[in-house]
Amino acid sequence: MRPSLAGVGFIFDCDGTLLDTMDAWLSMEDTFASRVGGRIDSSMREALCTMTMPEEAVFLHETFGVGASPAELEAEIDEYFMSYYSERAEMTPGAGALIEEVRRRGIPCAIASSSPHAYLEAGLGRTGLLGAFTSVFSTEDVGASKRERKIYDAAAKSMKAVPELTWCFDDAVYALHAMKKAGFKTVGVYDRDTSGTVDQLRETADTTVLTLEDVDIDELLALQAAHLAASA
Structure with a gap:
């Protein structure tokens, strides 16, 4: 029984x-960091793994200077991922x-x-x-x-x-x-x-x-x- x-x-x-x-998320992080000559190291990757998307946008903006603001960067990330999840997930x-x-x-x-x-x-x-x-x-x-x-x-x-x-x-x-x-x-x-x-x-x-x-x-x-x- x-x-x-x-x-x-x-x-x-x-x-x-x-x-x-997850490959898409890791690729996104690497792409935005490399846009300004930055690189995601292992300690950053570990921290990013625990973050919500708004937290990631703040982190990437404050750490690497990506985007004019966290809100602008988050909007760019959002556009990419809506397409990804809808068409390729x-x-x-x-x-x-x-x-x-x-x-x-x-x-x-x-x-x-x-x-x-x-x-x-x-x-x-x-x-x-x-x-x-x-x-x-x-x-x-x-x-x-x-x-x-x-x-x-x-x-x-x-x-x-x-x-x-x-x-x-x-x-x-x-x-x-x-x-x-x-x-x-x-x-x-x-x-x-x-x-x-x-x-x-x-x-x-x-x-x-x-x-x-x-x-x-x-x-x-x-x-x-x-x-x-x-x-x-």
Whole structure:
């Protein structure tokens, strides 16, 4: 008999987890920095990984002097990415099959992402994933970054799920730390070392996969049930 799904939910990051879009973000950062002779080093890349898009625009403007103002730079970035998500965004390996299986089982799922809401709807719509989600939350929707718990709580509430019964999937170590601190169960999904090495993901998350093709829903629900039994 399968475990009860009462209070259960799945929360997915988008970029680098469901959508293979991180190369586009890294390329954008490099392009704007190089426009004025700058270069993104490893410490900058690590910091940029945690930022919302408005924060990135401020960082690139203040660090390299790109754009007449952060607002002007953000508008230029926005124009590029709306086109990209609408016309070129693709799923990561295993994303389509996993979301279809989650939907088949009746497990509610939501999105929690740092990308602007319009990009999320465009990319998820293009790839056919959008209709599977109870809700789509961007950090701009909740007024807080993924370094804070607010976006995860909002996603869980939208599904009538509770943190200890909710699995969060993310490729970024900093986000996994925030999720765990807020009481959520976590799946580290490897994308690239700049988001988190495999070792870092394994040290942080409750379980880690190299791609979404490796996710075993029955195993996640069994781990969850065992944890609840042990803490009862």
